[in-house]
Structures are given as structure tokens and as C-alpha cells.
Amino acid sequence: MKLCNNCVLIIEDDQNICDECKSYIPDSINWDEMENKFFDVYNQFKGKGEKYDFIVPFTGGKDSSYVLYYMAKKLNARVLALTWDNGLIREKSWENIYRITRNLNVDLHIVKWDHVKLRKLFHATFKRFNKVCYCPFFVFLASSEVAITKKIPAIITGFSEGQREMNHSFSLASQEIEKERFFQTTSLWETFFGIALKVYDDESISKEILNEFFEKINHIKNNLPEDIMYPHFLPLSNYVRWTSFAGLEQTLKEIGWQNPAKTVSHSSCMIEPIKGYIESKHNLNELRAEISYMIRCGGITRDMGIEELEKMSFNTNKPPENLNMFCNFIFIDENQFLKYLTAEKTEYPTPELQQKAEQLKKGMVNSISWIMGVSQHKAKFY
Numbered sequence: 504m505k506l507c508n509n510c511v512l513i514i515e516d517d518q519n520i521c522d523e524c525k526s527y528i529p530d531s532i533n534w535d536e537m538e539n540k541f542f543d544v545y546n547q548f549k550g551k552g553e554k555y556d557f558i559v560p561f562t563g564g565k566d567s568s569y570v571l572y573y574m575a576k577k578l579n580a581r582v583l584a585l586t587w588d589n590g591l592i593r594e595k596s597w598e599n600i601y602r603i604t605r606n607l608n609v610d611l612h613i614v615k616w617d618h619v620k621l622r623k624l625f626h627a628t629f630k631r632f633n634k635v636c637y638c639p640f641f642v643f644l645a646s647s648e649v650a651i652t653k654k655i656p657a658i659i660t661g662f663s664e665g666q667r668e669m670n671h672s673f674s675l676a677s678q679e680i681e682k683e684r685f686f687q688t689t690s691l692w693e694t695f696f697g698i699a700l701k702v703y704d705d706e707s708i709s710k711e712i713l714n715e716f717f718e719k720i721n722h723i724k725n726n727l728p729e730d731i732m733y734p735h736f737l738p739l740s741n742y743v744r745w746t747s748f749a750g751l752e753q754t755l756k757e758i759g760w761q762n763p764a765k766t767v768s769h770s771s772c773m774i775e776p777i778k779g780y781i782e783s784k785h786n787l788n789e790l791r792a793e794i795s796y797m798i799r800c801g802g803i804t805r806d807m808g809i810e811e812l813e814k815m816s817f818n819t820n821k822p823p824e825n826l827n828m829f830c831n832f833i834f835i836d837e838n839q840f841l842k843y844l845t846a847e848k849t850e851y852p853t854p855e856l857q858q859k860a861e862q863l864k865k866g867m868v869n870s871i872s873w874i875m876g877v878s879q880h881k882a883k884f885y
């Protein structure tokens with residue numbers, strides 16, 4: 504296996520540089536102008552909420568910490584930090600969450616789900632789809648619920664440029680679009696989780712788990728307030744650049760941030776090395792692409808990227824150090840883990856269900872890009 508001389512993508516033996524690096528043109532975005540656009544957005548929402556005008560989804564990782572710092576300290580915005588407990592947030596990230604909100608004097612709202620049901624959901628989705636990372640949806644679910652009930656008009660997310668893999672200039676979506684996003688995304692994921700949960704023969708178990716995550720949002724959907732404001736999801740990285748890791752670390756130290764995992768990305772959640780391992784086993788290259796993007800736009804060096812892949816258990820056939828923890832978390836042992844990892848993913852109860860599941864997987868990719876603000880105005884689901 505040969506790596507690109509410039510980034511960490513895999514290339515053919517007769518290549519030296521990957522196609523992405525060859526065709527990469529540094530963007531010519533005028534970031535001062537973009538930031539001014541963000542001030543316009545800010546002014547548009549300022550004072551429009553009841554008690555808060557903005558939610559910042561907050562994991563204690565570097566990107567969301569920066570967004571919270573930017574909103575609370577630089578703009579002095581009326582902001583609510585929101586954390587959703589996926590059961591796998593690192594202890595040091597929780598410390599960041601409490602310390603930083605205290606230092607910035609920002610209110611913190613924590614959305615919690617029943618831990619056993621959460622773990623059973625992870626079990627089902629891993630067994631059925633080998634998927635283990637649901638934060639892009641959890642952030643949407645938790646933020647939408649809180650934004651609609653507390654009348655908060657905008658959600659400023661911390662998806663980084665690397666995660667979004669490019670910059671996407673867009674204008675603010677209309678309420679019609681946000682409404683569509685809200686309804687489509689929630690029902691899409693409810694169906695997706697519903698299919699995964701069929702791994703439990705007892706239907707009452709799957710129903711109970713599904714209710715834990717969707718009862719509240721469905722209640723909101725059925726009883727929408729008359730003056731409903733569908734929250735706008737905006738990634739700050741669309742307007743403000745913070746790609747340089749070293750520079751960022753300095754700023755974040757001032758508000759008490761400590762690196763939870765000694766990594767340059769995805770530091771807040773224990774799932775990352777597990778995800779990396781699963782991806783590498785399936786020859787998927789999501790993380791590779793993300794890190795390569797960070798290298799290309801100068802955020803980190805190639806050596807840091809290679810080290811990062813190792814830390815994420817990506818480049819190796821060596822299982823991650825915390826595999827045992829994860830197996831316990833989803834009620835299996837390491838043998839079962841490997842069995843589920845290598846099993847044919849065609850064991851669906853019916854061919855119709857399998858077809859639906861395949862369509863849904865595509866829809867989910869689209870819904871995640873939509874939540875991240877990669878494709879903003881055209882929602883193409885399945």
C-alpha cells in the first residue's frame with residue numbers, strides 16, 4: 504500500500520501524488536468578508552430568541568470549544584451550550600465541558616437518554632450495519648428539541664472544515680427548507696434505527712428503545728407551537744477559519760481547554776479508534792479523506808496525519824486499546840465483535856427490508872451532509 508507524498512490517501516504504485524492533491528487549489532476566500540457575513544447572520548438572530556438566541560452543540564472537543572468561545576466571548580451572544588450524552592464522551596471531555604462553560608459563564612444544557620437503551624441501540628446498529636457513530640444525528644435531534652421548546656432560532660455547529668471537506672458558501676436557508684430538513688431527517692433516522700432494532704426478536708424491546716429517542720420529537724412534531732421557528736443549522740467554519748491546530752490550541756488554553764485524547768481531531772469521544780478500526784477493516788476512507796484535507800489546507804503536517812491515523816487505529820490490523828470497553832458497552836465480547844464485523848450484511852428478515860435499508864443508508868449520508876451544511880438547499884434523500 505502506497506501513500507501520497509503529500510497527504511495520507513492511498514495511491515497506485517505508479518503515482519507519487521494523489522489526484523486530490525494534484526487538483527487542489529488553495530481557496531481564495533476573503534475570510535474577513537466571510538466573517539462580516541457572519542456578523543450579519545448574528546445580527547439577524549440577535550434578540551430573536553426567548554432567553555437564548557443561539558445553541559452551540561458542545562462536546563468539549565477543540566472545534567466546538569472554539570465555536571463556544573467565539574460566540575460567548577468574542578460576540579457576547581446569548582448562547583446556550585448543549586451537550587448530548589452518547590455514553591462515550593471521555594472523562595476529560597466532560598471536564599472540559601464543565602470547566603469551559605464555567606469560565607465563559609455560559610449556561611449548559613445536557614440531553615441524556617437511558618443508558619441501557621442507548622447501549623442496546625449501539626448494539627443493534629453495529630450488528631446490523633457495522634455503524635457506531637451517530638453524533639451527527641444526535642446533535643440534530645437534541646438541538647432541534649431544545650431549540651423548538653426553548654424558542655432558540657439558530658444552532659451554530661462546530662463541524663470543522665476537514666469534516667466538511669471543503670468550504671461551501673451559502674445563504675441562510677428559508678423556514679420552508681428548515682421545516683423540510685426537520686421532518687425528513689427525523690423520520691429518516693427513525694426508520695433507519697427501526698430497521699437496525701429488528702435484530703431484537705422481541706418487538707416490545709425495539710419499540711421501547713425507539714421511543715426513548717423519538718417519543719419527545721414526535722410529540723413536538725404533532726403539537727407544533729403556532730409561532731414555531733424551525734431552527735437554522737449553521738457551521739461556523741463556513742464563515743470563520745480556525746484550521747491551524749497550533750494557533751487554536753493557544754486560544755483554547757485561555758478558556759481552560761485540555762486535549763482529551765492527545766489527537767488533533769475527534770478528541771472528545773471514545774468511539775473514534777473503534778470507528779477507525781471498523782473503517783480500515785472495511786476499506787473505507789472517510790477518516791483518511793478528512794485528515795488529508797486538513798493536511799492540504801495547512802492545518803496539520805503529513806507526519807501529524809500519519810500519527811493521527813495510528814491513534815485512530817486506522818492504519819493497522821491491531822485492534823484499538825479500548826475495544827474491550829466498547830464490547831462491554833454494547834453487551835458483546837471481542838469474538839462476537841469480530842463475528843459481526845465480518846458477517847455478511849444481508850441477513851435481513853425480508854428482501855424488501857434489505858432494499859429499504861440500502862436506500863436509507865444513502866439517505867443518511869445525505870442527511871448528514873445536510874446537517875453539516877455541506878449541501879444546504881437541496882435535500883436529496885432516497
Ligand SMILES: [Zn+2]
Binds near residue numbers: 522795
Ligand atoms: Zn494527496
